[in-house]
Amino acid sequence: RSYVEAQERAAAAYRDREHWLRMSIxxxxxxxQFSSDRTIAEYNRDIWHLETVAPKSAG
Incomplete structure (x- = not known):
């Protein structure tokens, strides 16, 4: 029953476009940080020893 109730709440939230957008953002x-980000950083630190490059800003 709790699964069905959670699905109903999710469906109601999705129907409210502004609410859904706010929750998504x-x-x-x-x-x-994603765990893969941490893993890649550890590989770099321990194995690859590459120079970190900052991401480019948009625009």
Whole structure:
């Protein structure tokens, strides 16, 4: 029953476009670093020893 209730809440949130958009943006903003980012950084530190390059800014 809890799964069905969660699905119903998700469906209701999705129907409210503004609410869904806000939740999506906040979720992305709060997601933090991916574990693969950490793993690649560790490989670089421990094995590859490459110089880190900063990302280019948009625009």
């Amino acid at each position: 906040l979720n992305t903003a709060h997601s933090g």
